Amino acid sequence: MHSFNAGWFQILLDPDFKDNSYLYISYAAENKAKESALKIVRGKLTGNKLTEVETLYLAGPYSHGLFHYGGGMVFGADGKLYITTGERNFYEHLNPALPTAQDVSDKRGKVIRLNPDGSIPKDNPDFGKNAAPGLFAVGIRAAQGIIQDPATGDLWFTEHGTFQGDELNLLEKGANYGWPYKTTGGYRTKDYKPEVPNDLIFKEPVYSWDHTIAPTGLTFYQGREFPQWQGNLIVPGLSKGNLWRLIIENKELIAAEELFINDRVRLRKAVISPDGQLYLLTDEEDGKLLKVVNKAKE
Incomplete structure (x- = not known):
């Protein structure tokens, strides 16, 4: 079930591809235990072969279930690589007390910002000493698409809800997009009621659909x-x-x-x-x- 959400997600050319031949691939990587996680790799396209392949980011831990990886990638006007990572939970009650997408020590349910070589930009937002490397924004359920507006340089991403709750978001440095504390839709786990901290500020979606798309x-x-x-x-x-x-x-x-x-x-x-x-x-x-x-x- 849900196997159609696993596999290769995106192939992205480096902004300087004509000079450096680099391309980036996001996909569902599998370990020996048949668990999977989102992985981002980079390699050089030489003829019809990919050489010098290296892993830039692994949005682990590995887990069971073939859904909600994220895998969207885009280069911003700043030359940085932005990656969406899904929270990997199909039902809300599978979340720990601190939900995955809200846990800054967890790479899942986030937007990640990297230098093209996989290193962490020094001007990334500070989410604290225990934060996972590369965090740029948090509180995201499952975002598959992210794109730059060529006219303004703004970055936009779409997010899957559960029952309704599909959203269009404008990416903002350090923002918390609310999931699962806040959603424009409902939950699969009908009686799910997370305990929401009082000190959080959530970024509202620019648009949400009133039916599932x-x-x-x-x-x-x-x-x-x-x-x-x-x-x-x-x-x-x-x-x-x-x-x-x-x-x-x-x-x-x-x-x-x-x-x-x-x-x-x-x-x-x-x-x-x-x-x-x-x-x-x-x-x-x-x-x-x-x-x-x-x-x-x-």
Whole structure:
């Protein structure tokens, strides 16, 4: 069950790929006990081979269950590598007294910020002496998509809720996004009532959906087919096959449009190609790469 949430999550090119040939891969790594954890590796693409492969980050501990790894990656305008890590709990009652996503000593349920070589930037936020290395933000359930707004440099990420609670968040240094203390949805464990500390400040989502869409790998539209979409955020989803166009101004959402409602398919990722075309990756046994074209221009 839920095995479709494990595997390879993302391949990301280094900003200086043309000069250094580095690419980054996030995936579900397995140990001898058949437990898994999110791992980030870097290697050089030489011809059709990946060489000099090294592990940059392991968001352990290893555990059972093939879900909620995170695995989103993006380079920020600052040249740093940002990684989303999932909390790895399917039911809320599996959390310890200090929930995984709120425990700063745990790498899971966080956003991690690294230098391209895997070292820790000196200007990362200070979460205390017991904090896991690389922490940039905490309180995140399961974020699969993170992207930079090319116009502003802001970083945005989507987060899976349980029953509803899917969110669009603006990344902020040192922020706590609330999970599982605070959610715009509900819990799978119906009687789950975490004891919330009084001294925490939570970062509110910019937008949350009132039904489950299971948002995945998002992108900002910079293409030629749909001039009216320029600069809009494209958010695909797994649940029932969702695809959304979000219009953002001054860090706020001003409009949301659901696309292709009569042609639904589970979607794992949206990307813009170097020549400005929008492609969608479907999530099926015979998964497809779909090119979105404007038939009105034909």
